Amino acid sequence: MASNPTVAAAEPTGAATNPAVLRYALIGTGMMGVEHVHALRSLPDTEIVALCDPHAPSIAAAQAAIVSNEAGAAARNFATTAPRVFADVHSLIAAGGFDVAVVATPNFTHREVVEPLLHAGVHLLIEKPLCITAQQCRELIAIEHTTARSGRVVWTGLEYRYMAPTMRLLEHARSGVLGRLRMFAIREHRFPFLVKVGDWNRFSSNTGGTLVEKCCHFFDLMRLVLRSEPVRVFASGAQDVNHLHESYGGRRPDILDNAFVIVDFAGGERASLDLCMFAEATRNEQELSLVGDLGKAEALVTEGIVRVGLRKDGWFQARDEVTHADDVPTAVRQHGSHHGSSWREHVAMQRAIREGRSAEVSLHDGLMSVAMGEAAHRSIELGRPIAMSEVLG
Numbered sequence: 001m002a003s004n005p006t007v008a009a010a011e012p013t014g015a016a017t018n019p020a021v022l023r024y025a026l027i028g029t030g031m032m033g034v035e036h037v038h039a040l041r042s043l044p045d046t047e048i049v050a051l052c053d054p055h056a057p058s059i060a061a062a063q064a065a066i067v068s069n070e071a072g073a074a075a076r077n078f079a080t081t082a083p084r085v086f087a088d089v090h091s092l093i094a095a096g097g098f099d100v101a102v103v104a105t106p107n108f109t110h111r112e113v114v115e116p117l118l119h120a121g122v123h124l125l126i127e128k129p130l131c132i133t134a135q136q137c138r139e140l141i142a143i144e145h146t147t148a149r150s151g152r153v154v155w156t157g158l159e160y161r162y163m164a165p166t167m168r169l170l171e172h173a174r175s176g177v178l179g180r181l182r183m184f185a186i187r188e189h190r191f192p193f194l195v196k197v198g199d200w201n202r203f204s205s206n207t208g209g210t211l212v213e214k215c216c217h218f219f220d221l222m223r224l225v226l227r228s229e230p231v232r233v234f235a236s237g238a239q240d241v242n243h244l245h246e247s248y249g250g251r252r253p254d255i256l257d258n259a260f261v262i263v264d265f266a267g268g269e270r271a272s273l274d275l276c277m278f279a280e281a282t283r284n285e286q287e288l289s290l291v292g293d294l295g296k297a298e299a300l301v302t303e304g305i306v307r308v309g310l311r312k313d314g315w316f317q318a319r320d321e322v323t324h325a326d327d328v329p330t331a332v333r334q335h336g337s338h339h340g341s342s343w344r345e346h347v348a349m350q351r352a353i354r355e356g357r358s359a360e361v362s363l364h365d366g367l368m369s370v371a372m373g374e375a376a377h378r379s380i381e382l383g384r385p386i387a388m389s390e391v392l393g
Contacts, residue, residue: 022350025050025098025122027089027113028105029062030197032127035335036102037065039343042329043350049098052086053105055197059085089113093120100353103127104157106196107213108206111136118147118154123353125345127157129216130366132208134374134391137367144363153352155345155359156366160217161224162344164323165299168306169288172297173225177310179294181226184271186218187287189279192242193255202243202253204377210256210277211235212373218273219263219372220365225290228265230368234385235261235376241278261376301339 024040026033029051040046048066053059066083086092093116100123105113110131117124118140131137144154160166172178193201193214200206207213223229237259246253261273286301295310296318304325309318325333328340348360375386 019099021045021047022100022353023047023049023098025052025092025101026062027052027092027101027103027117028127029053029058030055030104031194033058033102033104034061034065035337035342036104036346037062038332038335038337039346041066041068042332042343043346046350048083050084050086050092050095052089052092054087058197089116093117099123100125100349102157106200106206107132107208108200111140114140115143118143121147121149121152123153123155123349125155125157125349126363126366128159128220128366129208129212129370129373130156130363131370132206132212134367134371137363137370141363141367151353151356153349153357153359154363155349155352156361156363156369157342157345158217158220158361158365158369159338159341159345160221161361162341162348163301163339164325164341165301165304165306166221166288168321168323169290169297169299170225172306172308173290177295177308178290178292178297181269181290181292183289183291184222184225184269185274185289186221186272187274187289188214188218188285189274189276189282190285191280192257192277199248202246202248202255203251204254207255208370208373209377210275211237211259211261211376212370213255214277215259215261215273215275215376216366216369216373220361220369221288222263222265222271222372223365223368226265226267226269226271228267228269230263230372230375230388231266232264232385232387233261233372233375233379235259235379237261237275237376237380256380259376259380261379263372304339 026036026048040048051059051062101117102125103113104127107129110126114126173181237256239256240258242257243253257277259275263271284300284302288299290297297306297308299306304323306321306323307318325340328343332340332343352359371391375388375391379386
């Protein structure tokens with residue numbers, strides 16, 4: 001699909017400093033790209049001016065979301081003309097006219113898609129995982145350093161940080177009420193991987209493997225909550241149930257559907273991940289349990305409950321706190337994806353752009369979340385703990 005010939009090329013692309021209206025280009029307009037459309041439509045002083053994807057049905061889905069009337073009053077700030085359409089990132093950059101790019105293309109394309117955008121100097125939100133290997137992540141970080149421009153924000157899209165129960169759990173972790181943090185356990189019991197365009201997510205060579213593709217979110221939360229760096233990873237996992245009888249061009253999917261991962265941290269803290277992707281019959285897709293020497297806090301993400309108990313109060317004494325999504329616009333909540341966290345992520349990123357601050361979620365954060373997943377896969381393959389130095393060099 002070629003760029004729209006009826007629209008003249010706009011002014012050169014570059015990172016605007018505190019613009020009145022932030023102009024967005026969405027690169028990759030599949031399921032996650034459409035989620036970003038709904039989030040951005042509900043933000044004031046925000047326009048989606050370009051869509052970039054070679055897959056016509058994905059472009060059509062994003063266009064339909066943009067013209068919907070569900071976003072409410074804030075959508076009146078949107079441009080009255082339809083976004084320009086491009087088939088590739090190079091033609092998008094050549095046309096220019098945007099301040100922020102959101103990259104939501106398949107994982108294995110991130111390395112090649114992001115590099116020219118870094119050279120273009122625009123603000124960037126790169127969906128997780130940053131890349132499919134730690135080496136590719138390091139390469140992008142090096143390019144970011146050589147292309148740095150004052151005021152440019154480059155952000156890794158790890159939106160699980162912005163789920164309301166997780167944010168509340170983090171508040172308890174930071175407050176000191178739990179004492180010195182010692183253990184952090186994360187459980188995700190959920191449905192299998194969804195179908196994506198061209199079935200690209202059925203193969204580890206495209207995704208980086210389940211513990212990179214899916215679990216980079218959780219490895220990021222471990223570092224964020226514990227405020228410590230991982231030193232060693234030990235994992236056990238397999239593909240036991242899902243996709244065993246599927247075939248794509250004669251190839252059977254090779255993505256893990258369950259795993260246990262233990263991570264040792266530099267400060268003596270320990271974290272664990274319990275992942276099962278054939279566990280639809282559950283109430284909470286994600287449960288997070290954080291224990292310090294003074295107490296425990298746990299987040300039941302789907303139910304929106306945070307439960308806190310302190311040792312001084314005695315056995316089995318805990319109180320429930322119900323977290324609300326009142327800050328998230330109704331139209332965004334109706335679409336339901338990721339509990340409004342993508343919207344909060346965009347709010348935080350726009351604040352950083354307008355106030356000239358650094359990204360809350362850096363490319364280094366993206367690197368570490370991928371490296372921990374890569375270490376976990378290597379541990380399963382070799383049957384031994386993997387030191388993070390083996391992955392990071």
